[in-house]
Amino acid sequence: MVIDGIEIKGIAWDSQKVLPGYVYIHLKKDGSENEAMEEAIKKGAAMIFIEVEKELPKSAVPVKRIVDGKKILIELCNKFYHDPLENMKIIGVVGEYGTVITGQLIHHLLREEGKEAVMFDTRDFAKAKMPGSGLWLWGEILASLGDRMGQDIHYMIINLSLASLQDCSLYGMEFDIIVHTVLAENYGDQEKMAVNNLLENLSAKGIVIFNVDDKGCIGLLESLKNRLVITYGFCPRATLTASSIDTALALHFTCCIQRGITDRNGLEIEPMEFPVCISNLGKQEVGDVLAAIAVGLVYGVPAERMMDIFQDIQGLTKKAKYESR
Structure with a gap:
């Protein structure tokens, strides 16, 4: 799967499970976004999606602000795993x-x-x-x-x-x-x-x-x-x-x-x-x-x-x- 020209090798919604080349989707609204982003980047995240309204810190990888994290998560998982629910x-x-x-x-x-x-x-x-x-x-x-x-x-x-x-x-x-x-x-x-x-x-x-x-x-x-x-x-x-x-x-x-x-x-x-x-x-x-x-x-x-x-x-x-x- 490719997003904005970047090859994505996996999807994680827990920063501790990020691997190199993964997209990380931060879903929590508990003030932990900075810490989670830092951990995801250290682990090799290629891109980050985050559901937050406040200004985000500068990042070494692309960060996308999203409104509905749950919807993005399911859409990306469906695309990455080739629509496993189709015909099921x-x-x-x-x-x-x-x-x-x-x-x-x-x-x-x-x-x-x-x-x-x-x-x-x-x-x-x-x-x-x-x-x-x-x-x-x-x-x-x-x-x-x-x-x-x-x-x-x-x-x-x-x-x-x-x-x-x-x-x-x-x-x-x-x-x-x-x-x-x-x-x-x-x-x-x-x-x-x-x-x-x-x-x-x-x-x-x-x-x-x-x-x-x-x-x-x-x-x-x-x-x-x-x-x-x-x-x-x-x-x-x-x-x-x-x-x-x-x-x-x-x-x-x-x-x-x-x-x-x-x-x-x-x-x-x-x-x-x-x-x-x-x-x-x-x-x-x-x-x-x-x-x-x-x-x-x-x-x-x-x-x-x-x-x-x-x-x-x-x-x-x-x-x-x-x-x-």
């Missing part, structure tokens, strides 16, 4: 509870069906205590995808907490499916704004898979009346529901598809019932499994195939403390 189906799993298991099940279903997929969790950035983790989330994802060029990845699952939605930009992210699990108990105006921001990034033909058991968020359905919605949960009117639940040796239940679903290939899936068996999960994860089944059906994974995949599945990560119900 992005699945957002949003909630404070249920996203870990749901995301893993979706990832497993797609990969076992031969659909190459990757998964990210916004909490991984927070646990790593990355400064401004939410702000830099998409840059990290794009960089990771860029490193996997040639792997022919067609699906990306992103587990999104409400905190990350409030702290990060969704530039360049067009979601094919948004899965709603369980949102915060105190679902206030800030949380509503964050979720609405996410829904605005749903593609024109995107689908929302909605948990009707999350009573605090039923009002969201009103804003989705012009969208394709697949509901799931224990509510008898849900598109996907469960019956005959048994957890004696493993999680057993009957998945009931109560209304027809059209998959991404245009095939109509008629109402049906089929048995599900998964080890190491309990009744509280039934909703997570139903959400994953809905995604599998949309992407053309037959019910019979999902039955086999679930029965053989191993290695699911148990919910972390922040996800305990």
Whole structure:
């Protein structure tokens, strides 16, 4: 990538990670810009973008003043890593509870069906205590995808907490499916704004898979009346529901598809019932499994195939403390 005649060899938004020939993008507004610029230049930065209003000190390398650092970061990452999101189906799993298991099940279903997929969790950035983790989330994802060029990845699952939605930009992210699990108990105006921001990034033909058991968020359905919605949960009117639940040796239940679903290939899936068996999960994860089944059906994974995949599945990560119900 060349900017103003200068060859760029990489992108960094942490001055400590700058290497020779990199462009450094300073996103913080905490008065640390002079120190960060000095460090980036010492490490060999070829160019610096900085989001600051005050006069900048003279620099040995070109410095560009910018208004929206997040937008510039995503645009440069997309260009440098050759638009890794192009033609990729992005699945957002949003909630404070249920996203870990749901995301893993979706990832497993797609990969076992031969659909190459990757998964990210916004909490991984927070646990790593990355400064401004939410702000830099998409840059990290794009960089990771860029490193996997040639792997022919067609699906990306992103587990999104409400905190990350409030702290990060969704530039360049067009979601094919948004899965709603369980949102915060105190679902206030800030949380509503964050979720609405996410829904605005749903593609024109995107689908929302909605948990009707999350009573605090039923009002969201009103804003989705012009969208394709697949509901799931224990509510008898849900598109996907469960019956005959048994957890004696493993999680057993009957998945009931109560209304027809059209998959991404245009095939109509008629109402049906089929048995599900998964080890190491309990009744509280039934909703997570139903959400994953809905995604599998949309992407053309037959019910019979999902039955086999679930029965053989191993290695699911148990919910972390922040996800305990």
